[in-house]
Amino acid sequence: MDPKDVFRQFCKQNDMRYTPERGLIIDEIYRTHDHFDVDQLFLRIRKRFPGTKLSRASIYRTMPLLINAGLLRESLTQDSRICYEHTLGHSHHDHLKCLKCGKIFEFFTEVIDKEQEALCKKRKFKITSHMHVIYGYCYKCK
Amino acid sequence: MDPKDVFRQFCKQNDMRYTPERGLIIDEIYRTHDHFDVDQLFLRIRKRFPGTKLSRASIYRTMPLLINAGLLRESLTQDSRICYEHTLGHSHHDHLKCLKCGKIFEFFTEVIDKEQEALCKKRKFKITSHMHVIYGYCYKCK
DNA sequence: AATAAAAATGTTTTAGAATTGCAATATTAT
DNA sequence: ATAATATTGCAATTCTAAAACATTTTTATT
Numbered sequence: 001m002d003p004k005d006v007f008r009q010f011c012k013q014n015d016m017r018y019t020p021e022r023g024l025i026i027d028e029i030y031r032t033h034d035h036f037d038v039d040q041l042f043l044r045i046r047k048r049f050p051g052t053k054l055s056r057a058s059i060y061r062t063m064p065l066l067i068n069a070g071l072l073r074e075s076l077t078q079d080s081r082i083c084y085e086h087t088l089g090h091s092h093h094d095h096l097k098c099l100k101c102g103k104i105f106e107f108f109t110e111v112i113d114k115e116q117e118a119l120c121k122k123r124k125f126k127i128t129s130h131m132h133v134i135y136g137y138c139y140k141c142k
Numbered sequence: 143m144d145p146k147d148v149f150r151q152f153c154k155q156n157d158m159r160y161t162p163e164r165g166l167i168i169d170e171i172y173r174t175h176d177h178f179d180v181d182q183l184f185l186r187i188r189k190r191f192p193g194t195k196l197s198r199a200s201i202y203r204t205m206p207l208l209i210n211a212g213l214l215r216e217s218l219t220q221d222s223r224i225c226y227e228h229t230l231g232h233s234h235h236d237h238l239k240c241l242k243c244g245k246i247f248e249f250f251t252e253v254i255d256k257e258q259e260a261l262c263k264k265r266k267f268k269i270t271s272h273m274h275v276i277y278g279y280c281y282k283c284k
Numbered sequence: 285a286a287t288a289a290a291a292a293t294g295t296t297t298t299a300g301a302a303t304t305g306c307a308a309t310a311t312t313a314t
Numbered sequence: 315a316t317a318a319t320a321t322t323g324c325a326a327t328t329c330t331a332a333a334a335c336a337t338t339t340t341t342a343t344t
Contacts (some may be wrong), residue, residue, distance in 0.1 A: 017311060017320055038302085055323045060302065077219070080331085081301070096267050105265070111257045116276060119249055124281035125238050132274045134258060139266035159291060159340060180331085197294045202331065222302085223330070 003030050003071050003088045010069040021054050025062050029072065029086050035104060037081040038063065076104065076133050094132035100141035107134075145172050145213050145230045152211040163196050167204050171214065171228050177246060179223040180205065218246070218275050236274035242283035249276075 004018075004026050011018045028045050029036070036044070042056050063084060066072035075085040076095050092113075096105040112132070120127050136142075146168050153160045170187050171178070178186070184198050205226060208214035217227040218237050236254075238247040254274070262269050278284075 127278040136269040
């Protein structure tokens with residue numbers, strides 16, 4: 001399903017407007033599978049569409065909307081900036097982060113996932129999301 | 143082993159001074175098992191010892207020292223503030239965080255720990271630390 | 285004990301990301 | 315077309331964390 005359609009739907013349901021700026025933001029977010037922060041996204045859009053004058057403020061204001069719409073989630077924070085990654089068609093995963101080169105690798109294991117669920121069930125804790133990051137050195141840097 | 147002794151040792155080894163302020167900070171950190179951020183710690187010390195005039199700056203400067211000394215680690219970030227928890231006598235664990243009441247629960251499972259190690263071995267990734275937080279609603283709030 | 289050298293402290297600034305206020309603009313509904 | 319309302323961009327503000335710097339405290343040496 002197209003993320004922009006999802007957001008159009010979401011806008012209708014919440015008395016919000018699907019604007020060109022928001023469309024632009026979603027476009028750029030879904031153009032790649034990379035993690036990004038607000039400033040990087042801003043610069044990427046600038047570069048691709050030198051004519052537009054989309055402001056950082058709009059991006060800041062749009063992020064929580066996209067999160068609520070289920071299109072985006074906060075990912076692992078780098079250098080004190082909040083990082084995001086899109087969720088549609090991007091299967092669930094967690095991260096390995098190299099402390100030397102800064103590179104981020106994704107991982108997923110059934111075992112951990114199942115164990116998480118079992119654990120929460122036992123504790124009567126209703127999971128909505130989670131964050132799991134392993135820090136260390138990648139095969140190149142260690 | 144007493145955390146203050148550990149830090150005294152650490153100071154000796156690194157040409158640093160064990161000052162009353164640092165002692166005060168360690169005392170307060172080890173008085174409870176709670177997670178805390180710099181401001182909370184500052185206020186706690188203020189309250190307990192109204193006479194002292196320890197500054198936030200000193201606490202900010204002391205945190206990395208305690209981390210290097212192995213007494214403290216960064217824990218889960220709340221509301222954009224860095225949170226810490228002491229490590230001595232506080233066995234390794236991860237966190238469940240309730241999105242409603244804000245309460246933090248600790249958990250540990252052998253299975254997840256082992257799986258992490260296996261996964262990193264396979265990928266030739268050398269682990270130094272990790273962060274694993276599950277968000278959701280606790281048994282009281284859901 | 286007195287003094288010099290070094291480290292740590294508190295106060296005040298600064299840096300930077302994120303948020304907000306507000307006037308201007310764009311969109312929607314009538 | 316017009317009124318009502320949401321969204322935008324800019325500028326100003328907030329807030330945490332980190333310096334700068336002069337002062338105080340501690341240590342080492344005599």
